Amino acid sequence: MxxxxxxxxxxxxxxxxxxxxxxxxxxxxxxxxxxxxxxxxxxxxxxxxxxxxxxxxxxxxxxxxxxxxxxxxxxxxxxxxxxxxxxxxxxxxxxxxxxxxxxxxxxxxxxxxxxxxxxxxxxxxxxxxxxxxxxxxxxxxxxxxxxxxxxxxxxxxxxxxxxxxxxxxxxxxxxxxxxxxxxxxxxxxxxxxxxxxxxxxxxxxxxxxxxxxxxxxxxxxxxxxxxxxxxxxxxxGTAPPPPPAREATRPGSPVLELEAVRVVDERGVAVLDGCSLVVREGELVGVAGVSGNGQQALAAVVAGTARPAAGVLRIRGRPAERHGVLDRMRAGVLTIPEDRLRDGILPRMSVAENVVLGRHRLYFPGVRYDPETSRRLARHAIEEFRIVCPGPDAAAGQLSGGNLQRLIAARVFDAAREREARLLVAHNPTRGLDVPSTEFLHARLVEFCAKGGAVLLISEDLDELLKLADRIGVLYRGRVVAEFAREQFDRYAIGRAMTGGVPA
Amino acid sequence: MTTEAAARGRWQVVWPYAGALAIALVLLAALVAMLGGDASQALAGLVRASLGSGAGLGQTLNKTTPLLLGSLAVILGLRGGVFNIGVDGQIYAGAVAATGAAFLLWTAPKAAVLPVVLLAGLAGGAVWGSLPGVLRARLGVSEIFVTVMLNFVAVFLVEYLSTGPWNDPTAGEAITRAIPPEATLPYLWPRAGAHAGILLALAAAVGVWWLLFRTVFGYELRAAGDNPSAALLGGVPVRRAVGVALVASGGLAGLAGAVEVSGFHYRLILGLSPGYGMMAILIAVLSRRHPVLAVPAAMGFAALLVGTDSLQRSVGLPSSAVFVVQAVVLLVLLAAEGVRRGAP
The missing domain is CATH 3.40.50.300 (P-loop containing nucleotide triphosphate hydrolases)
Structure with missing residues (x-):
């Protein structure tokens, strides 16, 4: 031959x-x-x-x-x-x-x-x-x-x-x-x-x-x-799913409800089409799927940067289709964006100025912005979240990927305490992170749920979902084609739904 | 260790400019000598005419005022991620509004006239800035086209007014009647001919610094300018902030126009702004978009303009040669800025 x-x-x-x-x-x-x-x-x-x-x-x-x-x-x-x-x-x-x-x-x-x-x-x-x-x-x-x-x-x-x-x-x-x-x-x-x-x-x-x-x-x-x-x-692979990293909680009332949501992108393509999903208090719902099947649109429509063209979107029972980012924030929605550099960081501004982004109106309700307050919060965040950086005044753009994600985590999880946040949307939050940073972030997600928060975890890492989620929905061509409760978790069945096969 | 690094950092900022100044002076001497003048006399005259004498300093301060206000306007835009290259048009719009107010207010109480004239200038410029601001915020139209086009509109408006309805028939050129005395800015330093506009400009520099770094609006504006998509996800009303910044930017430029009318020319003239808007961009870049650093940068620029102008008198250079000298010095300065940025 x-x-x-x-x-x-x-x-x-x-x-x-x-x-x-x-x-x-x-x-x-x-x-x-x-x-x-x-x-x-x-x-x-x-x-x-x-x-x-x-x-x-x-x-x-x-x-x-x-x-x-x-x-x-x-x-x-x-x-x-x-x-x-x-x-x-x-x-x-x-x-x-x-x-x-x-x-x-x-x-x-x-x-x-x-x-x-x-x-x-x-x-x-x-x-x-x-x-x-x-x-x-x-x-x-x-x-x-x-x-x-x-x-x-x-x-x-x-x-x-x-x-x-x-x-x-x-x-x-x-x-x-x-x-x-x-x-x-x-x-x-x-x-x-x-x-x-x-x-x-x-x-x-x-x-x-x-x-x-x-x-x-x-x-x-x-x-x-x-x-x-x-x-x-x-x-x-045929390995059994990893053991869950957290106890199942008794889910409370629905925090996020999507019913037949449709989102059309600038090309006119329906990137979400008939997508339905519910996330309840204290529940961590994973969204699995091969990238490009509507994950970005799902994150955007929940965060408020995209508007649904059709369908119902309720947050804490209230219709929220027409609400923007600020309304979402007031309703207690937090986001960890997929693309940290593009959607998460102000690269030329300082770590301190980055730490307060998104909650700046909370800390500074009036006209004045106080840099000393931001610095104090940043010093606190640097210590608690172990962000490696020269100090609160360093430009955020100089930080490494893992430290940027810690910075974003500091922003989100502190706001959680301050505002009694109800819903966290995290899109590929651990992609590209080393093991300690990943575990750190996972622990934070679990803690957030344990306090009664609802988490929508959109991830391309199936192991992450199997470890953390109470339920996994599979997104394929803009809709949730299958849902698995934890006792039904099975790599093969989920993988098949992800690749377009009809679930068994 | 950190302070050492900071000190080194500071030197890295300073040395390119020091070098540029040295190169510029050498080139200047060479140019003057080439054009048949006495180089040492020219350099001495240059310093005396811009900074070394009362009258020179007064002229420099008067020139600093519109340059500083203009560069603050550019800085405010740049911090929000928009490029206001319509400062010239906004200066003219402010000058028109200020002149109009001065003409209309002849029955008003005297003490009220000057503030109203200055505010009118501010408002005129703000209106000129609001058009690109609204178009950008609502429709996403690039501010670059709109501001440049409005420059032409403003210049032709001034031409119409100064040759038409407001023309001074005794002058025989494109200037308007003089504004009434109560509409003029007082002298700060009468013997040097320096008017009080510089105080307004300095106050504006502090005000813009405060706005950018000590208000929530300024924070949101800088966030929007740094990364609009992250700012949006952080709850910043990006479009509104940027639109407001363009309006405020126009207002600062309009104030420059009003100051030129009520402090220097006492009337509206064509050529009121000899390209202040373009120089303001250079100053904004040289001062690294910082409103306080813009003060020395604008002053240095003004001194350069005044000092090289004097070469016509001190060594008899033709005015075109003076422009050559100015251009060479500018290019060297900009090259220095390039070196500074490229420095590790």
Whole structure:
């Protein structure tokens, strides 16, 4: 048997304390579409970034057609014929499609548009991808932009095309078109790695599947041997759920009620559609799901930064569809945002000024702002929440991720005491945190519940949910498709609901 | 250890400017010599004309006033994340309102005239700032377009008024009749010709500092400017804060216009603002958006303008050469700012 086109062996990569790849293996045969499947954080993208030269592995071997190679930077990968299309495209918006395809490969000092255009047209013909070459990229729909990215990679000579979660931003029609064109690409001699966490896409389009979990390969199988049941088992493992980290409480009256809530984003896509959920006093309700299934919209609609287009949203029994962030805060809703840097931190302002954000009107009910009060609160928070920083006057933007999350926790949990908060919405609160910070935050969530608060924990970390939640709702395509009480917790059943399978 | 680091930090801020000043002076001497003047005489004259004599200092103070008020206007906007490049238009709008008030108030009690004139200027500028403010807060329209376009509107309004209804027929140029004496600002230092506007500007600097750092509104404004999405999630009414900031920013610029009318020109003239709005942006950046640091920055700027102007008299440089000198000094200063920012 001829050697595989690409072989990765024992690839190891760590980021600080986090081990992203723990001896991962992968083989790609010539002329196949190879699905790379796994939960978030399983190491799929990291492994492919190593192949594409974006990361350098700490250890491990790379072979192309049986020959050992070293890939130190993206240019090396391009020379070996490896091209990668990332989740977020790297296109110049105000350039035309043609200009984007030939970018960096213009040939010589003089642009020779006619010759280059003929080349690109021939390429489009050969691989069966057509895009309007003279339209500006930013005016093109996302599905077409993606084709431009693929053409760009192929124009640079890619024989191995890596697609990182290519279907996340696409409409169902665009997904169909993409999967069909992959087949044509293979017929034109390209091999494809298809990174995804959606089962049905793998089963529809791939020749072989590699499943990863926790930085390692679990298995590589032919599509014929893969069925949804086994794939889910490989993805989530068969370990029993971890023991609960807290005693179940007797839930009180409902704090948050969603009934058939619909939220439409700026593209006009319904990101939440018929979503129903109840969280009661003293209850920690987890929301599981593969990212991109409406988690952001759910967090936003509860926090008050997004308005429902339809449906009922009640907070402590009162309709709150039309309320904004301030009304929510007054009603006792607290948020730990998913993206700490984007939605949580004032980077150029001091730690003290960051600590009081969100409760500044509480501490300063009049006109005056007193920096000394903020500093005092910050010193207190630094001590209690063990925030590592030079002091209350340091710029918050200098803090590390874990310390930023502690700062946000200090803000939230102190406000909880002050205002008798009723509901906490936490979205991926421990992502990227080290073990002590994670445990610290978990303890705080548990304590909050024990005091009668309600928690909505939206997380992509299933273990976190299994450990903490009283109930888990599974969000799939904008609605809660299944709910599991703690005695029904079962990785397999939850994993299957997450990937679109009907729960047993 | 920390104090040591702080001291080092302070030096890192100072040395680029000190270096820039030295480079600027050397370049200035070289330029003057190239243009056929006596360099040492020019430098001495420059210092004397801007800071080294009573009259020079008076002129510098008078120039400082609109520059400081203008830069405070820019700072207020920048802190809220908006770029007010319409300070010139707001200066003119304030000047128009102040002049109009001075003309209309001839029957009012004398003591009330000046405060009303100044407040009218403030209001005029605020109105000019409110248009971009409302458009930005309600519709998200970029303030940059609106403020620049309103600059033209204001300039043409002044041209119309100064050549039309308010024209001084005896002057034969685009200036209006003089405002009545009770509408003029008193002298602070009569022998030097320095009017009391500088006190208003200094009070405004303290006021803007207080607003930004000692009020809840200022806190929310800075939060909105630093990271609007985090501020919003923290319950800050971001759009409203930014809109109010633009209105207040316009008010400060309008006050500058009123001071120029009632303290310096005593009438509305075309060319009342020789680009104060643009210089105000430079001062705001040089002072790192800090209203108190804007005081020395604006004064230094004023001294530079007054001092280089004097080169026409002291060494007989043509006025165009004076502009060259000013531009060179400015570029060196801005380069120094770049060096400071790039410094580790």
């Amino acid at each position: 001829s050697p595989p086109l690409v072989r990765l062996r024992g690839v190891y990569k760590r980021f600080g304390p986090v081990v992203a790849l723990d001896g991962a293996d992968f083989e790609l045969a010539a002329g196949e579409i190879h699905g790379l499947l796994g939960e978030n954080g399983a190491g799929k993208t990291t492994l492919m970034n190593v192949l594409a030269g974006l990361y350098r592995a700490d250890a491990g071997d790379l072979e192309v057609l049986g020959r050992p190679v070293s890939i130190r930077e993206p240019r090396d990968a391009v020379q070996l014929g490896v091209g990668m299309v990332h989740q977020h495209f790297e296109l110049v918006g105000h350039f035309t499609a043609l200009e984007n395809v030939i970018l960096g490969r213009e040939g010589s000092a003089w642009l020779r548009p006619d010759r280059l255009r003929r080349e690109v047209e021939a390429l489009m013909e050969r691989v069966g991808l057509a895009v309007p070459l003279d339209r500006r990229v930013r005016d093109l729909p996302v599905g077409v932009q993606q084709k431009v990215e693929i053409l760009k990679a192929l124009y640079r000579g890619a024989r191995v095309l890596i697609l990182d979660e290519p279907t996340t931003l696409l409409t169902p029609q665009e997904v169909d078109a993409l999967l069909a064109s992959l087949r044509t690409l293979v017929e034109a001699g390209v091999s494809v790695v298809f990174i995804t966490h959606k089962l049905h896409e793998v089963l529809r389009s791939c020749d072989r599947v590699t499943v990863m979990r926790r930085g390692r390969r679990v298995v590589t199988v032919d599509r014929r041997e893969a069925d949804p049941v086994r794939l889910v088992e490989w993805m989530v």
